[in-house]
Structure formats: C-alpha cells, structure tokens
Amino acid sequence: xxxxxAKLPAxxxxxxxxxxxxxxAFAVAGLVVLLVGESPxxxxxHMINGAFGRGEYIGFTLYYATTFIFTGLAVAVAxxxxxxxxxxxxxxxxxxIGVALACLSxxxxxxxxxxxxxxxxxxxxxxxxxAFIPGWLQAKRGSHIVITTIMFNFIAASLMNYxxxxxxxxxxxxxxxxRTFEAGGxxxxxxxxxxxFGLSVGTSPFNVTFLLALAAAFGVWVLIWRTRxxxxxxxxxxxxxxxxxxxxxxxxxxxxxxxxxxxxxxMMALNPIMGETYRMQxxxxxxxxxxxxAVALMGRSHPAGIIPAAILFGVLYQGGAExxxxxxxxxxxxxxxxxxxxxxxxxxxxxxxxxxITRAVLAVSGRGHTEAAVKGA
Amino acid sequence: xxxxxxxxxxxxxxVRLSTPLILAALAGLFTERxxxxxxxxxxxxxxxxxAAGCVAFVAQSAMAGLLAAVVVSVLLSLVHGxxxxxxxxxxxxxxxxxxxxxAGSTVILGQAWFQQGGRTPALSEGARFQEIELxxxxxxxxxxxxxxIYAELLSGHAALTYFAFLMVPFTWxxxxxxxxxxxxxxVGENPGAVDTAGISVIWMRYRGVICxxxxxxxxxxxxxxxxxxxxxxxxxxxxxxIALAALIxxxxxxxxxxxxxxxxxxxxxxAIRYQGTPLPLIGKVPVQLMxxxxxxxxxxxxxxxxxxxxxxxxxxxxxxxxx
Numbered sequence: 001x002x003x004x005x006a007k008l009p010a011x012x013x014x015x016x017x018x019x020x021x022x023x024x025a026f027a028v029a030g031l032v033v034l035l036v037g038e039s040p041x042x043x044x045x046h047m048i049n050g051a052f053g054r055g056e057y058i059g060f061t062l063y064y065a066t067t068f069i070f071t072g073l074a075v076a077v078a079x080x081x082x083x084x085x086x087x088x089x090x091x092x093x094x095x096x097i098g099v100a101l102a103c104l105s106x107x108x109x110x111x112x113x114x115x116x117x118x119x120x121x122x123x124x125x126x127x128x129x130x131a132f133i134p135g136w137l138q139a140k141r142g143s144h145i146v147i148t149t150i151m152f153n154f155i156a157a158s159l160m161n162y163x164x165x166x167x168x169x170x171x172x173x174x175x176x177x178x179r180t181f182e183a184g185g186x187x188x189x190x191x192x193x194x195x196x197f198g199l200s201v202g203t204s205p206f207n208v209t210f211l212l213a214l215a216a217a218f219g220v221w222v223l224i225w226r227t228r229x230x231x232x233x234x235x236x237x238x239x240x241x242x243x244x245x246x247x248x249x250x251x252x253x254x255x256x257x258x259x260x261x262x263x264x265x266x267m268m269a270l271n272p273i274m275g276e277t278y279r280m281q282x283x284x285x286x287x288x289x290x291x292x293x294a295v296a297l298m299g300r301s302h303p304a305g306i307i308p309a310a311i312l313f314g315v316l317y318q319g320g321a322e323x324x325x326x327x328x329x330x331x332x333x334x335x336x337x338x339x340x341x342x343x344x345x346x347x348x349x350x351x352x353x354x355x356x357i358t359r360a361v362l363a364v365s366g367r368g369h370t371e372a373a374v375k376g377a
Numbered sequence: 378x379x380x381x382x383x384x385x386x387x388x389x390x391x392v393r394l395s396t397p398l399i400l401a402a403l404a405g406l407f408t409e410r411x412x413x414x415x416x417x418x419x420x421x422x423x424x425x426x427x428a429a430g431c432v433a434f435v436a437q438s439a440m441a442g443l444l445a446a447v448v449v450s451v452l453l454s455l456v457h458g459x460x461x462x463x464x465x466x467x468x469x470x471x472x473x474x475x476x477x478x479x480a481g482s483t484v485i486l487g488q489a490w491f492q493q494g495g496r497t498p499a500l501s502e503g504a505r506f507q508e509i510e511l512x513x514x515x516x517x518x519x520x521x522x523x524x525x526i527y528a529e530l531l532s533g534h535a536a537l538t539y540f541a542f543l544m545v546p547f548t549w550x551x552x553x554x555x556x557x558x559x560x561x562x563x564v565g566e567n568p569g570a571v572d573t574a575g576i577s578v579i580w581m582r583y584r585g586v587i588c589x590x591x592x593x594x595x596x597x598x599x600x601x602x603x604x605x606x607x608x609x610x611x612x613x614x615x616x617x618x619i620a621l622a623a624l625i626x627x628x629x630x631x632x633x634x635x636x637x638x639x640x641x642x643x644x645x646x647x648a649i650r651y652q653g654t655p656l657p658l659i660g661k662v663p664v665q666l667m668x669x670x671x672x673x674x675x676x677x678x679x680x681x682x683x684x685x686x687x688x689x690x691x692x693x694x695x696x697x698x699x700x
C-alpha cells in the first residue's frame with residue numbers, strides 16, 4: 001500500500017508520532033479516570049511510584065516487561081511478513097506444556113542451567129507447533145490467518161483446560177495446576193544485575209528470562225534486517241506480488257514466519273512458569289499474548305521500539321496494581337482500557353495525526369529540508 | 378413421551394443460546410458484506426449489555442435499556458467505522474482495540490457507579506424482557522406431539538428471541554431484494570464499480586457498520602435483560618467470536634447464519650446438559666472438546682475441507698478513490 005504522505009525524518013517517524021499517539025491514548029484514559037471521579041494526576045503518581053518506587057517494584061516492572069517483549073516480538077515478526085498473528089495468547093498457553101514437561105521430568109535430577117535450555121526448546125517447539133497449523137492452513141488452504149488464530153486461542157484454552165484437568169494435575173489434587181517444581185525447575189533471580197544499580201529485587205520474580213528476552217530481541221533484529229530469510233519476509237510484507245515475481249516461495253515464508261512467531265510467543269511461558277510460580281497454572285498467560293499486539297504496534301515492529309514499549313506496559317501492569325491498591329475504584333481493568341486505546345491510536349488510527357505532524361515538522365525544519373522531504377515522498 | 382420431553386428441553390435451550398449468536402452474526406453480516414471486517418462484535422455486544430443493564434436499572438424499563446444498548450453499540454461501531462473507513466486504518470486492529478476498551482471500561486464504570494463488584498444491580502421483573510406466552514399455548518398443550526412443541530418450544534421466549542428469528546428472513550429480504558442490499562453487497566465485492574455508478578462508497582460502508590451496531594446492541598440487551606437479570610463482567614464470554622465463526626461457517630448468507638447459530642447453540646446446550654454423562658456409541662466425551670467444537674468446525678470449514686467459505690472480495694481493504 002502506498003503511503004500518501006510526505007516522508008518524515010526518522011526522529012519524527014519513530015519518535016514523535018508514536019509519542020503523540022501514546023499521549024492521546026493516555027489522555028483518553030485520563031478521561032475515564034475523571035469519569036470515575038478520581039484524579040488522573042494522582043493515579044499517574046501512584047503508577048510511577050508503584051512501578052519505580054523501590055528495587056522490588058522495578059523488579060516486578062521488568063518481570064512483566066520480559067513477558068511482553070516475547071509476545072511483542074512474536075506479533076512484530078509476523079507483521080513484517082504481512083501476517084497478523086492474534087494467536088500469541090494460545091501459542092504461549094500451549095507452550096506451557098513444553099516448559100512443564102521439561103521441568104517435570106528433569107527438575108529433580110538436573111540443575112536449572114540444564115533444565116532451562118531444554119525448557120526453552122520445549123516452549124519454542126510447542127509454541128511453533130501451535131502456530132504452524134494456522135500458518136500451514138493459510139499457506140496451503142487459503143484460510144484467513146486472523147480468524148484461524150482467534151479460533152486457535154479458544155481451542156488452546158479448551159485443550160489446556162483438559163490437560164490440566166485430566167493429564168498434568170497430580171493425583172488427588174483439586175486445583176488445576178501441575179506439581180510445584182523442585183530446584184531444577186526454578187530460575188534464579190537477577191539480584192546481581194539489580195545490585196549493580198544498588199537495588200534489591202526483594203520478592204519480585206525478576207529472573208534470567210529477561211536476558212533471554214533481550215537476546216531474542218537482538219536475534220529478531222538480525223533475522224529481519226540481516227538475513228536472507230528476513231529480507232524475503234519483508235519483501236512479502238511490503239508487496240506479495242513483488243515477492244512472487246522475485247521467486248520467493250510464499251507458502252514457505254508464511255509457514256516459517258508463523259513458526260518463528262509462535263516460538264517467540266511460546267518462550268513467554270518460561271517467565272511465569274519457571275520464574276514466578278514454579279508450576280503451570282490454569283490461565284497463566286493472562287492476556288499477555290494480546291498485550292503483544294499493543295507492544296508491537298507501539299514499538300513499530302522494531303526490537304529497539306518493542307523493548308521500551310514492553311517496559312511501558314510493564315509499568316502499566318505493576319503501577320496499575322499500585323493504583324488499584326491506593327484507589328480501589330480504579331481496578332487493574334484500567335490497564336485493559338489503556339491497552340485498547342494504545343492499539344486504537346497507535347494501530348488503527350496511526351495516520352490520524354500524521355498530516356498535521358508532517359506539516360508541523362516540515363514547517364519547523366526549514367526550506368532546504370522541505371524540498372528534500374517532498375522529493376522523498 | 379420421555380424422549381419428546383428430552384428433545385424439547387434441548388431444543389428450547391438451543392433456541393435460547395442461539396438467539397444472541399444469531400443477532401451478532403447478522404450484525405457481522407451487514408458490515409462484512411459491506412467490506413468492513415469486524416472482530417469487535419464481542420466488544421459491541423458487551424458494551425450493549427452493560428448499557429442495557431445500567432439504564433434498565435435506573436429507568437426501571439426494559440425498552441429504555443434496549444435503546445441504550447443500541448446507542449452505545451452504534452457509537453462503538455462508528456469508532457470502528459471512523460478508524461477503518463475514514464482513516465483507512467487496519468480493520469482488525471481497530472476491532473481488537475474496541476474489544477479491549479469495552480472489556481476494561483465496563484468493569485471500571487460498573488464498579489464506580491454501582492459498587493457491586495463486576496455486575497450491575499439485579500433487575501426486577503418490570504425492567505426485563507418477559508417471556509411471551511403465545512396465544513392458546515395452554516389450551517393446545519394437551520394435543521399430542523404438536524401441543525407440547527407449540528407450548529414449550531415455540532411459546533415462552535422473550536420478545537427479542539422472536540425478533541432475532543424474524544431478522545433472518547428480513548435480512549435476506551434487505552440483502553437480496555432491495556436497492557440498499559444490492560449496493561451494500563456491491564460495495565463489499567467491488568467498491569470501484571459502486572463509486573463509478575456515483576454512489577458514495579464511504580456512506581454505504583458507514584450504513585453497513587451502523588446496521589451492525591444496532592443488531593449487536595440488541596444482542597447485548599438480550600444477554601443482560603432477557604437471558605440474565607443484569608450485566609456481569611465479561612458476560613459475552615466469547616459469544617462474539619462464536620458469532621463470527623458462525624458467520625464464516627454460513628458463508629456470509631443470512632439463512633445459513635441461522636442454521637450455523639442453531640448448530641453452535643445446540644453444541645453449547647448439549648455440552649451443558651450432558652456434561653460428564655457417557656453417550657451411546659461414542660462413550661464419554663470431554664466437555665472441553667464440546668466447548669472447542671464450534672471453533673474446530675470453523676477452522677476445518679475455513680480450510681476448505683467442507684465446502685469453501687469465500688469472504689466478500691473487498692473485505693478488509695479500505696477504499697481509496699483513484700487519484
């Protein structure tokens with residue numbers, strides 16, 4: 001699709017426009033807070049304090065951010081190939097089986113650094129497998145990936161309900177969860193990293209999965225912008241027709257992209273299962289797969305944008321908990337609203353402010369610049 | 378006689394459970410036939426159910442509740458329309474956004490206004506849609522076979538249920554026998570041709586989106602004013618997505634929509650009724666499989682294993698006038 005707007009300098013394209021969209025989303029969220037009869041400024045104060053006030057809070061913020069980096073990257077990778085993977089939620093959920101299997105079979109005999117790679121592999125495999133089916137169906141049978149992945153979210157929920165009810169629950173237990181893992185299935189916290197900054201993780205579950213998430217972000221950057229496969233994916237995303245003329249095998253790219261996307265979404269399962277609860281619980285994903293959509297849109301599908309966007313949502317989750325504690329009328333559902341508003345303004349309405357911003361930027365940056373910009377369009 | 382009773386029981390709950398699906402799926406039909414995909418059916422239904430619950434309680438009137446549901450749902454549709462028609466944004470992204478905004482704000486506002494923890498106050502009889510006894514239902518009950526069917530299956534539903542089933546032929550008539558319907562379908566298949574004929578593509582699509590909002594609002598009102606006595610948090614519970622599945626399953630045709638919704642409603646009724654009891658021939662079916670069946674069927678259908686579901690050709694593509 002051609003963009004009927006003049007090309008903007010990078011700082012405006014990747015900095016100013018997302019920022020304006022974000023501010024509008026928060027302004028609307030502030031209106032909701034006003035409607036409830038509370039002060040938005042006070043809410044903002046509690047949010048910032050709750051997210052950064054203490055080392056422990058920062059730990060929680062980064063713990064949530066870890067999860068969102070994975071799901072954000074998953075959505076972004078698919079975006080690059082022109083695919084919309086709404087199924088991150090289901091892929092992460094099913095990937096829990098991979099993590100749980102690795103932990104349940106190895107946690108008593110192996111240390112965590114042996115179990116962890118196996119669990120990563122398990123998560124990636126199960127996540128990729130759950131994304132493979134919609135990918136294959138789109139590539140070979142032409143079914144719409146958005147609808148199939150939505151359906152697969154529901155099928156995943158039923159499947160996992162069954163697994164936890166009938167298969168993975170210890171005998172005689174009533175609650176829908178696996179047994180608690182022993183030392184081998186528990187990831188170490190990143191207290192050494194926090195200590196460098198003179199902070200303590202406290203009780204927060206900030207763990208080594210964070211480093212894996214950063215590595216995954218770098219990996220995605222390499223994949224998308226530095227490999228042949230990434231080039232083919234981007235070509236297909238920009239123009240499927242051009243990709244076909246260039247001899248790129250469309251079906252192959254769709255399936256591979258979806259599997260990578262599913263694997264990334266799947267690795268999210270490591271964080272809560274091995275890093276926080278040390279067992280797989282019913283509904284452990286808690287909407288993180290959907291947060292990934294907002295994160296990817298805000299981060300403009302670039303790892304360098306996704307990490308700060310994920311941290312922002314980490315702030316919302318952790319700070320939101322603090323707000324609901326201090327101001328009971330604003331429950332954590334406020335985050336769901338903000339998430340929706342971010343998706344709306346940074347995603348569906350991304351072009352709403354663009355004409356005005358373009359005019360403003362071009363007016364500010366002077367004549368010579370303007371001509372270049374217009375030529376670039 | 379026992380078998381008949383059993384059949385009637387199942388059929389009756391099938392009708393009840395499929396009513397909101399039919400309304401929502403027909404809603405989706407109007408917008409998708411106009412070329413605007415909408416995965417925000419769930420959110421609009423939930424928003425409608427919430428508005429209906431609030432207003433019906435405050436005004437103590439079911440009709441006021443219904444009206445509020447329609448207004449809120451149409452407003453949400455217009456947001457979707459503005460994003461996907463006027464701003465030419467991604468229709469799927471916009472639908473996802475609306476689902477989240479509604480899911481969050483209904484809980485926050487409901488808690489702030491009524492303080493009942495994720496629900497609106499229970500509605501009294503007068504503020505709900507009552508079950509309607511069709512004429513002679515009691516008198517005919519003793520007639521063998523036809524009597525019980527008439528008295529228990531056809532009679533005794535809320536007005537909105539009858540409305541939903543009447544909407545099916547009406548939608549068919551609008552779509553295939555009116556000028557509006559022809560243009561609506563054309564705008565979803567080939568908007569360029571419609572534009573050439575001097576008809577505004579934008580306005581046609583907005584009208585499709587508004588029709589969707591009205592029907593989603595009714596579906597929401599059914600949930601909180603007829604099926605339940607008030608709104609509860611997340612009460613749509615994926616019905617919007619099932620309706621979407623039914624719409625695809627029905628290949629975007631009104632009469633098929635009714636049958637698809639009845640099928641999915643039946644699966645639901647069956648799963649509730651036979652949870653945990655072994656069935657003849659098949660044995661014990663896990664309830665989770667029953668719950669997943671509508672989604673599995675839709676996936677199989679979409680993949681073209683049972684017929685082929687071909688969506689409106691211009692669906693999901695914003696219309697850009699040639700420059």
